[in-house]
Amino acid sequence: MANNEIGTNRVIVGAHYGLKDFLVQRVTAVVMVIYTIILLAAFLTGNNFSYEGWAGLFAQQWFKISTFVMFIALFYHAWVGMRDIWMDYAKPASLRFALHVATILWLVGCAGWAVQILWRE
């Protein structure tokens, strides 16, 4: 019976046990690697290393969207990584919870700022 498997005898299937976070960390990492290659290729082949070259790159809508996608990947990646650090070192549950909440607020705040920077007129 399923009810008998609750508690210390539960069968460890069904719950995700970190697989989702493991995959998220890999997928978001690959997104950032690809973005790094795009950024380097776009900027270094532009032959314009002044303000015009830099701002001109970020003025294009496709590049704004690519940067935005990379930032979302970055913030999700940073959440998983920071959470792992707190889980390893912050032992009291109350402190760990507070640090988790602070990390989320920190990253969401950064996400808002990133959007404002990208789509400012």
Next chain:
Amino acid sequence: MSEAVKKDRPQFRNINFLKNLPFYYWPIGAYVSIGHRISGFLLAALLPFILYLLEKSLTSEISFAHFQGIASHWFVKLIILALVWSYLHHFCAGIRHLLMDLHIGLTKEGTGRTAIVVLAISLSLTLLVALKLFGVF
């Protein structure tokens, strides 16, 4: 396990940060690993600074000049260098992780070799950026 297999190895119990940790043998992969964690933490903690620089560099030509002014201070250069090292190390060590997920270089010798490659690439590129930042070339 039979008694014959047991070897006389040093035992570490109730590890003391100062007394034990400096004498604990670190394989080279351990340096890459703790570097991965420290660099990731630095990058996340300094995100607002990175966004601030990005904002300054993009908003206008005046703010771009302001950005250049900020970035020419020696202390800011040091912070930027720390971020550059963090990025390079995290990038290289991360690719090592991805290769390990594909079961590449999982042997004892393999992990040591890839760890050396990670440190060689990230540290030499960081050195190059450092020389460029502080105007050697």
